Amino acid sequence: MKILMLTWEYPPRVVGGIARVVHDLSKRLIRDGHDVTVVTYREGNASYFEDDKGVKVYRVDNYNINPNNFIDWIMQMNFNLVAKASEIIAKEGDFDVIHAHDWLVAYAAKTLKNSYNIPIVATIHATEAGRNSGIHDETQRYINDTEWLLTYEASEVIVNSNYMKNELQRLFGLPYEKINVVPNGVNLTNFNGVEKDYDFRRQYAADNEKIVLYVGRLVYEKGVQHLIAAMPKILANYHDTKLVIAGKGGMIDELRQEVHNLGIDNKVYFAGYMDINQIAKMYKCADVAVFPSTYEPFGIVALEAMVAGIPTVVSDIGGLNEIIEHGVNGMKTYAGNPNSIADSVLQLLFNPELCATVTKNAKAKVKNEYNWNKIAQDTYFTYQKAICETMAERQAKQIAQENAKKAKKAKNTEGEITSLLSFKKRQAYA
Numbered sequence: 001m002k003i004l005m006l007t008w009e010y011p012p013r014v015v016g017g018i019a020r021v022v023h024d025l026s027k028r029l030i031r032d033g034h035d036v037t038v039v040t041y042r043e044g045n046a047s048y049f050e051d052d053k054g055v056k057v058y059r060v061d062n063y064n065i066n067p068n069n070f071i072d073w074i075m076q077m078n079f080n081l082v083a084k085a086s087e088i089i090a091k092e093g094d095f096d097v098i099h100a101h102d103w104l105v106a107y108a109a110k111t112l113k114n115s116y117n118i119p120i121v122a123t124i125h126a127t128e129a130g131r132n133s134g135i136h137d138e139t140q141r142y143i144n145d146t147e148w149l150l151t152y153e154a155s156e157v158i159v160n161s162n163y164m165k166n167e168l169q170r171l172f173g174l175p176y177e178k179i180n181v182v183p184n185g186v187n188l189t190n191f192n193g194v195e196k197d198y199d200f201r202r203q204y205a206a207d208n209e210k211i212v213l214y215v216g217r218l219v220y221e222k223g224v225q226h227l228i229a230a231m232p233k234i235l236a237n238y239h240d241t242k243l244v245i246a247g248k249g250g251m252i253d254e255l256r257q258e259v260h261n262l263g264i265d266n267k268v269y270f271a272g273y274m275d276i277n278q279i280a281k282m283y284k285c286a287d288v289a290v291f292p293s294t295y296e297p298f299g300i301v302a303l304e305a306m307v308a309g310i311p312t313v314v315s316d317i318g319g320l321n322e323i324i325e326h327g328v329n330g331m332k333t334y335a336g337n338p339n340s341i342a343d344s345v346l347q348l349l350f351n352p353e354l355c356a357t358v359t360k361n362a363k364a365k366v367k368n369e370y371n372w373n374k375i376a377q378d379t380y381f382t383y384q385k386a387i388c389e390t391m392a393e394r395q396a397k398q399i400a401q402e403n404a405k406k407a408k409k410a411k412n413t414e415g416e417i418t419s420l421l422s423f424k425k426r427q428a429y430a
Contacts, residue, residue: 001383002035004088004095004118006081006105008074010040010057016217017300018101018125021184023052028376030054037095039085041077060084071142074104081108089116097121097383103128103143106150113153119390121382122154124164126297129171131221133295148172155386158379160184160298161319167297180385182378183319185370186303194280201285204269205242210349212241213286213310215279215301218249223292223315225251228258228268229338230292230345235267237342238349246271246282283308288348294336296320303370306330306362311348311355313341327354329361 005026009019026036030053042048042059050057060080062073085108089095100109100122109120128135128143135141151157151172157179159165165179198207205211212234216222224245234241245255245268252270259268274282283289289305290313298319305312306329314320315335324330331344348355 001097001380002093002095003029003037003383004085004098004112005036005038005040005101006085006098006109007038007040007101008077008104010038010059012046013041013043016125017184017298020300021123021125022101023055024185024187024372025376025379026055027053028372029380032376032380034380037088039081039088058084058088071139075107078105078108078111081105082111085112086115094118097386099123099379099383100150100154101125103146103150106146106153109150110153117390119156119386120150120154121156121158121379121386122150123158123160124151124168125160126164126295127167127171130167130295130297144171151178155389156180156382158182158382161322163318163322164297180378180382182375182382183370184298184300184303185372185375186300186307186366188307188367188371190304191280191284191308194284196284197281200281204244204271204282204285206240209240209242210238210287211285212243212345213246213282213289213305214243214291215246215274215282215289215304216291218245218247218251218255220251221293221295222249223294223336225255225258226294226336226338227290227292227341228255228262230341231264231267232262233339233342234345234349235264237346241267241349243268244271244282244286245269246274246279248273279304280308283310286310288313288345290341290345291315291320292333292335292341293317293320299323302330303366306359306366309359309363311358312362313344313348315341323365328358329365330358 005022007018007022009015011019011023013019022038026038029036037056039058042061046059048059062077062080094116095118098109098112098118098120100106100120102125112118113120124147127147128140132140135144151174157174159168159179159181160183162181165181168174168179169176214224214227218224231243259265283305289310291299291302292315294317296318302312302314302320302323312330314324314330314332316332317335324332326332331348333340333344
């Protein structure tokens with residue numbers, strides 16, 4: 001099967017979780033014998049074309065001179081995605097399916113669908129209403145409407161959790177059978193050969209300190225502010241603790257101020273953005289990983305921590321709530337509740353046996369349920385559904401056109417007969 005992936009991020013450009021999903025899914029589909037082409041945005045000095053171990057990756061520039069207007073920037077990117085995809089189709093022939101990742105590529109997917117009659121499968125990784133607890137301004141309304149448009153134009157829609165399936169049904173009124181739950185996954189070999197590096201660890205914490213690790217964007221819905229608020233209680237009960245925050249985002253100044261106001265500057269380390277190798281090392285050095293989101297469609301970082309063998313704490317929200325079973329393969333907290341976060345972290349810090357149990361069970365669950373082999377098979381099945389539906393629609397349209405021609409011909413024939421009878425009747429009266 002020839003598959004066209006449309007995405008605004010693909011390694012080395014990593015904005016959120018989409019890049020990792022598209023990368024790992026594409027690699028698995030290639031190993032399964034499919035032909036995968038990715039068309040994405042080019043950032044920095046990335047090459048315009050790359051053969052990424054079988055995945056053909058084409059990158060486009062964005063010539064918009066007003067980067068402060070995000071919507072215009074996205075539309076310009078979509079124009080360029082269409083131009084590049086059309087160029088590829090002219091050289092290599094049609095694709096069997098377009099896999100569009102989120103609203104950011106909606107108009108490119110729609111244009112290519114209508115131009116080349118290729119079905120769309122759309123993955124909605126998150127919604128604007130979910131990220132912002134509703135729609136509050138015109139920009140958010142535009143994004144929300146574009147999300148709806150993409151799900152309308154798609155033959156099949158993929159979401160990564162049952163939570164997201166319910167959200168899309170509520171927001172967009174999609175038919176139940178059109179939404180396919182296919183979870184995200186994690187590469188089970190990510191941490192092969194990665195050992196605890198004590199010199200690396202000492203850059204962030206003293207040897208006697210337990211590292212509580214947060215990895216993710218520094219934005220409100222990720223809930224890192226609640227983790228910081230939990231630190232005084234954690235430190236009061238287990239003083240030798242250090243919170244390491246790995247990531248960047250718009251809340252950085254606000255979070256630094258919160259840390260300062262709490263008087264715990266020496267117990268919180270803002271590590272900034274870490275590349276894939278640094279993150280792997282950081283996971284191996286941490287003692288507890290915490291993901292306190294207030295909105296989370298899935299939560300790939302939780303899977304990474306689980307594979308790395310770190311006891312994992314998550315909020316009881318969204319996809320995270322479906323991944324973790326409290327006290328079995330991790331710990332849950334009440335979303336947005338610092339006191340609850342502190343209690344779960346302290347349980348793990350004081351109970352090595354609990355840590356050993358949850359990490360063992362966590363690895364087993366990820367291996368069985370979140371491996372890319374299974375995810376790629378489920379995604380391929382969704383592609384097949386979309387292609388079959390499009391073929392059925394074409395056949396139905398063709399039959400309708402043929403029936404319309406027959407009806408028109410019959411009507412013309414009937415008219416001719418009526419005219420002939422009318423003529424003969426007039427002759428008889430003459």
